[in-house]
Amino acid sequence: xxxxxxxxxxxxxxxxxxxxxxxxxxGLIDRHIAGxxxxxxxxxxxxxxxxxxxxASITAPDKASLVLPDGEAFKTLDTVNRIFxxxxxxxxxxxxxxxxxxxxxxxxxxxxxxxxxxRGIPFVQVxxxxxxxxxxxxxxxxxxxxxxxxxMIGAFHQPRAVIADTATLDTLPDRELRAGVAEVIKxxxxxxxxxxxxxxxxxxxLLQRDPAAxxxxxxxxCRNKAEVVSADEREVGLRAILNFGHTFGHAxxxxxxxxxxxxxxxxxxxxxxxxxxxxxxxxLPAEDVARIVRLIERAxxxxxxxxxxxxxxxxxxxxxxxxxxxxxxxxxxxxEIGRAALPQAVPVELLKATLDEYxxxxx
Amino acid sequence: xxxxxxxxxxxxxxxxxxxxxxxxxxGLIDRHIAGxxxxxxxxxxxxxxxxxxxxASITAPDKASLVLPDGEAFKTLDTVNRIFxxxxxxxxxxxxxxxxxxxxxxxxxxxxxxxxxxRGIPFVQVxxxxxxxxxxxxxxxxxxxxxxxxxMIGAFHQPRAVIADTATLDTLPDRELRAGVAEVIKxxxxxxxxxxxxxxxxxxxLLQRDPAAxxxxxxxxCRNKAEVVSADEREVGLRAILNFGHTFGHAxxxxxxxxxxxxxxxxxxxxxxxxxxxxxxxxLPAEDVARIVRLIERAxxxxxxxxxxxxxxxxxxxxxxxxxxxxxxxxxxxxEIGRAALPQAVPVELLKATLDEYxxxxx
Numbered sequence: 001x002x003x004x005x006x007x008x009x010x011x012x013x014x015x016x017x018x019x020x021x022x023x024x025x026x027g028l029i030d031r032h033i034a035g036x037x038x039x040x041x042x043x044x045x046x047x048x049x050x051x052x053x054x055x056a057s058i059t060a061p062d063k064a065s066l067v068l069p070d071g072e073a074f075k076t077l078d079t080v081n082r083i084f085x086x087x088x089x090x091x092x093x094x095x096x097x098x099x100x101x102x103x104x105x106x107x108x109x110x111x112x113x114x115x116x117x118x119r120g121i122p123f124v125q126v127x128x129x130x131x132x133x134x135x136x137x138x139x140x141x142x143x144x145x146x147x148x149x150x151x152m153i154g155a156f157h158q159p160r161a162v163i164a165d166t167a168t169l170d171t172l173p174d175r176e177l178r179a180g181v182a183e184v185i186k187x188x189x190x191x192x193x194x195x196x197x198x199x200x201x202x203x204x205x206l207l208q209r210d211p212a213a214x215x216x217x218x219x220x221x222c223r224n225k226a227e228v229v230s231a232d233e234r235e236v237g238l239r240a241i242l243n244f245g246h247t248f249g250h251a252x253x254x255x256x257x258x259x260x261x262x263x264x265x266x267x268x269x270x271x272x273x274x275x276x277x278x279x280x281x282x283x284l285p286a287e288d289v290a291r292i293v294r295l296i297e298r299a300x301x302x303x304x305x306x307x308x309x310x311x312x313x314x315x316x317x318x319x320x321x322x323x324x325x326x327x328x329x330x331x332x333x334x335x336e337i338g339r340a341a342l343p344q345a346v347p348v349e350l351l352k353a354t355l356d357e358y359x360x361x362x363x
Numbered sequence: 364x365x366x367x368x369x370x371x372x373x374x375x376x377x378x379x380x381x382x383x384x385x386x387x388x389x390g391l392i393d394r395h396i397a398g399x400x401x402x403x404x405x406x407x408x409x410x411x412x413x414x415x416x417x418x419a420s421i422t423a424p425d426k427a428s429l430v431l432p433d434g435e436a437f438k439t440l441d442t443v444n445r446i447f448x449x450x451x452x453x454x455x456x457x458x459x460x461x462x463x464x465x466x467x468x469x470x471x472x473x474x475x476x477x478x479x480x481x482r483g484i485p486f487v488q489v490x491x492x493x494x495x496x497x498x499x500x501x502x503x504x505x506x507x508x509x510x511x512x513x514x515m516i517g518a519f520h521q522p523r524a525v526i527a528d529t530a531t532l533d534t535l536p537d538r539e540l541r542a543g544v545a546e547v548i549k550x551x552x553x554x555x556x557x558x559x560x561x562x563x564x565x566x567x568x569l570l571q572r573d574p575a576a577x578x579x580x581x582x583x584x585c586r587n588k589a590e591v592v593s594a595d596e597r598e599v600g601l602r603a604i605l606n607f608g609h610t611f612g613h614a615x616x617x618x619x620x621x622x623x624x625x626x627x628x629x630x631x632x633x634x635x636x637x638x639x640x641x642x643x644x645x646x647l648p649a650e651d652v653a654r655i656v657r658l659i660e661r662a663x664x665x666x667x668x669x670x671x672x673x674x675x676x677x678x679x680x681x682x683x684x685x686x687x688x689x690x691x692x693x694x695x696x697x698x699e700i701g702r703a704a705l706p707q708a709v710p711v712e713l714l715k716a717t718l719d720e721y722x723x724x725x726x
Contacts, residue, residue, distance in 0.1 A: 036689045062690075081440055088511035093687045116479075118685045119506065119517045143482065148451035154482045155518060322481045324456045326399045327425075 002026070003219050007138065008230040009158060016138060016162040016222050020211065023126060023165035024053040029099060030060075032124045032161040037096035038063040041083060041110045043070040046102045046128055049171055054101055054126070064090060068106070073259040075105045075145050077153060083113040094118040097160070103129035103176070104136035104263060108151070111142030115157035125162040129172055130180025130214075131264050133164040134187075134221035139229040139242075145258055149320040150250040156234055164222075166215055174300075179264025181206060181299045184217050186271060187224040189292065190241045193338025195220050200291075203298055240323055241340040244332040245271030248305075251317035255309050261302075268301035277346065277354040278333040288337050304358065311355035315348075365389070366578075368585050370501065371593040372521060379501060379525040379585050383574065386489060386528035387416040392462060393423075395487045395524040400459035401426040404446060404473045406433040409465045409491055412534055417464055417489070427453060431469070435621040438468045438508050440516060446476040457481040460523070466492035466539070467499035467626060471517070474505030478520035488522045491531040493543025493577075494627050497550075497584035500525045502592040502605075508621055512683040513613040519597055527585075529578055537663075542627025544569060544662045547580050549634060550587040552655065553604045556701025558583050563654075566661055603686055604703040607695040608634030611668075614680035618672045624665075631664035640709065640717040641696040651700050667721065674718035678711075 002019040022028050038060045042051055047067045055065060066086045068079055087096065100110035100123060107125050114123035125137035143154020169177065184206075188196030198220075199206075205213035225242065232239040248270030252261055261269075275292045278284035293303050305314070315329075323330045323343045329351070330343040365382040385391050401423045405414055410430045418428060429449045431442055450459065463473035463486060470488050477486035488500035506517020532540065547569075551559030561583075562569075568576035588605065595602040611633030615624055624632075638655045641647035656666050668677070678692075686693045686706045692714070693706040 077440060077444055084509055084516055085511075088509055088515060088683060091682045091690055093690055094685050095688055116506075116516050116518060118515060119504070119519055141482070143479075146447055146451055148448075152451060152481060153447055153479050155479060156482055319454045320451060322457050325458055327454055327456055 005219070005222050005226050007158070007226050009233055012158045014159060014161050016164065016226065018133070018164045018166065018215065018219055018222065020167040021165060022163050023050060023168060024057055027057065028161070028163050029054065029124060029126060030058050032163075033058065033060055033097045034122065035093070035095035035097060036060050036062050037090070037092045038099060039083070039086060039090070039092065039096065040065040040099040040101055041068065041106060042101040043068050043106055045070045046106070050101060050128065050168065054099070062090070068109070071259045072105055072145070072253070072263065073257075075109055075258065077144055079109055080113050080116070080144060083110065084117060087117055094121055096121055098123040099126060100124070100137075101126045101128065102132070103127065104132045107132050107137045108142050108154070109144060111140070111157055111159065112144055112154055115142055115155035120157065122160045123157075125159045127162065127164050128168040129176055130169055130218070131176070131183055133166070133218050134180060135183040135225065137162045137164070138222055138225045140233065148254070150254050150258070151322070152320070164218060166211065166218060169209065169214060175262065177207070177209070178300045179262040182264035182268040182271070182296070182301055184221050185295060185299065186244055186267065187221045189271065189334060189337060190244045190332075190340035191228070191338060192220070192224055193336070195224075196337050200295055203295065207299065237342060240343045241332055243323065244334070244340050245274050247318055247321045247323065247329070247331055248273045250321065251314055252305055252309065254320075255313060255317050256306055261306070265302050268296050268299070269303060269305050272296060272303045273305070273354055273358050274331060275334055276358055277331065277351060280350045280353060281333065281346065283341070284334045284336065291337065311352050314355045315352070366582050368582070368589050370521070370589050372596055375521045377522060377524050379527065379589065381496070381527045381529065381578065381582055381585065383530040384528060385526050386413060386531060387420055390420065391524070391526050392417065392487060392489060393421050395526075396421065396423055396460045397485065398456070398458035398460060399423050399425050400453070400455045401462060402446075402449060402453070402455065402459065403428040403462040403464055404431065404469060405464040406431050406469055408433045409469070413464060413491065413531065417462070425453070431472070435468055435508070435616070435626065438472055438621065440507055442472055443476050443479070443507060446473065447480060450480055457484055459484055461486040462489060463487070463500075464489045464491065465495070466490065467495045470495050470500045471505050471514070472507060474503070474520055474522065475507055475517055478505055478518035483520065485523045486520075488525040490525065490527050492535055492539055493532055493581070494539070494546055496527040496529070496581050497543060498546040498588065500527070501585055501588045503596065511617070513617050513621070514685070515683070527581060529574065529581060532572065532577060538625065540570070540572070541663045542625040545627035545631040545634070545659070545664055547584050548658060548662065549607055549630065550584045552634065552697060552700060553607045553695075553703035554591070554701060555583070555587055556699070558587075559700050563658055566658065570662065600705060603706045604695055606686065607697070607703050608637050610681055610684045610686065610692070610694055611636045613684065614677055615668055615672065617683075618676060618680050619669055624669070628665050631659050631662070632666060632668050635659060635666045636668070636717055636721050637694065638697055639721055640694070640714060643713045643716060644696065644709065646704070647697045647699065654700065674715050677718045678715070
């Protein structure tokens with residue numbers, strides 16, 4: 001069974017197809033390839049599992065694949081350049097299509113390559129991790145990291161389609177599943193209290209990979225994301241709430257070296273910190289902070305930052321963030337479970353208090 | 364005296380200011396900087412001439428400059444990364460402004476960096492060569508070269524303003540002035556027969572840097588470009604005619620190594636070749652080809668390709684071009700002086716005939 005949602009962006013609108021087995025049997029990837037030239041880009045973990053059947057399902061006459069090394073550490077401009085090399089060695093034209101087969105890193109890199117090759121070519125997202133299926137493959141944010149800042153180099157470039165085959169989650173390592181659950185919890189926190197309650201009740205089913213629970217969580221997450229992105233494609237306003245917990249999280253990822261913390265793990269910690277700060281500002285009741293931390297803990301996710309990041313270092317890292325204006329740190333905070341506020345500058349003393357105390361007093 | 368034209372693109376509209384002395388005395392650069400953070404990027408030839416006065420004219424409190432090496436050979440992803448380094452070392456936010464002070468290479472690189480930094484920040488074009496003032500600074504095409512193809516990596520990203528100070532042409536080397544004249548002639552050929560006639564009459568005044576003649580040619584060129592870009596920002600159709608001569612020209616630049624031929628010189632040769640091919644196809648009278656070649660020769664520009672590029676090599680290089688579809692070469696041809704056709708596939712035998720014969724029979 002296929003569920004289809006739509007990202008509504010005028011002439012850049014596109015479908016999100018969600019279902020088990022879509023990757024091979026459905027012909028859906030092929031349907032979203034317009035030209036004769038296709039390059040499928042994946043990584044060395046996903047390739048042995050899914051590359052052959054995906055290649056076989058594509059009917060375009062001039063098709064090729066490129067296998068990149070796996071991991072956030074390779075989400076760099078150099079890796080993007082390898083995709084340009086592959087496209088140019090094959091003399092691919094502006095109507096060639098890129099297919100991103102993998103998790104969030106592959107999707108972000110391939111989407112950015114598609115944004116820049118010949119000033120923009122079509123691409124299709126085929127996410128194979130929970131995190132990519134519920135979050136990063138949807139919405140057209142693409143890009144790579146810089147040693148001084150996460151996702152600092154990139155473009156808005158919408159895919160032609162997102163094809164989320166939930167059967168691929170069968171092969172997903174537990175740690176990556178849990179990292180994806182962090183972004184699922186995020187949707188409940190920022191705009192869907194009912195979903196948060198559902199997660200409190202059904203988390204164990206999710207972690208046990210109950211297909212119905214997974215399918216529901218993916219669809220509900222994508223529906224939330226689709227509504228936000230359709231309302232604010234370029235993050236002029238509302239879209240920034242999708243970054244709840246991410247300013248803290250990005251600082252952890254950059255500060256510890258890309259790849260040590262999975263993105264979802266860093267975001268899990270960041271959501272706890274953002275909740276704590278929301279309480280310090282009098283926005284969120286302390287008991288809600290406790291509920292949030294409890295759910296994240298139950299998901300097997302970290303709730304405190306690594307000891308190596310003291311508050312001074314944290315602050316320096318947070319000074320590099322796309323939401324900042326003229327160098328002032330701006331954060332997404334919670335007004336209640338299910339309602340996030342737009343980015344706001346926060347008193348540095350309170351932020352420092354969260355960074356100093358967090359992990360000792362709250363959890 | 365300042366002339367102001369407008370690129371009409373809805374909420375991305377912007378002015379082109381043309382005049383002598385705009386770079387320092389007018390305060391125009393400063394007027395187009397919105398935030399508190401500014402990075403002026405230039406090269407080591409332009410910096411000693413104009414960087415200090417430009418920096419002094421900017422009132423933003425957090426301003427800095429970056430001086431890159433000069434030349435097409437440095438129009439690479441690595442150079443763009445140096446700009447990202449500079450922005451991130453200063454922790455510049457998404458509302459920082461980049462200023463591109465220099466010729467076409469600087470404008471293309473800085474524009475691309477602005478397109479990608481934090482998924483897009485504002486930038487201002489301050490072109491200091493004739494080529495950049497009449498062509499590359501206007502219209503939002505940004506990007507860098509790849510060893511296998513010119514301008515293959517890039518983005519459409521419109522500047523906030525173009526500030527063309529005609530006084531900067533006083534310090535422009537003769538060879539670069541002539542290279543700029545090639546693009547000026549192009550506008551006459553593709554859509555402005557009256558301007559072509561004016562150029563036949565007034566070319567010597569241009570080459571002698573008569574200020575009134577230069578001002579007229581720059582304004583007329585920008586007016587032509589503004590009309591085309593306003594009608595077709597993303598090169599869905601009409602805009603491709605601005606690439607007249609460029610498929611041949613890019614092949615020369617890539618084939619000989621970036622920087623050996625100036626871009627305008629390569630385009631000059633390419634326009635002669637495209638005119639020759641137009642005649643072979645029965646579109647353009649032979650006497651018009653002769654008129655075109657004569658004007659380009661009078662401008663001191665090359666009209667024949669380098670001997671090292673035989674027709675086989677030329678064809679392989681031309682197979683990498685953004686106008687191609689599914690690997691088929693498509694070219695802009697002339698129907699008469701002052702009227703270009705949209706891109707069309709051409710019989711390979713006739714293209715080969717142009718590549719084989721050109722330089723021996725026509726000129």
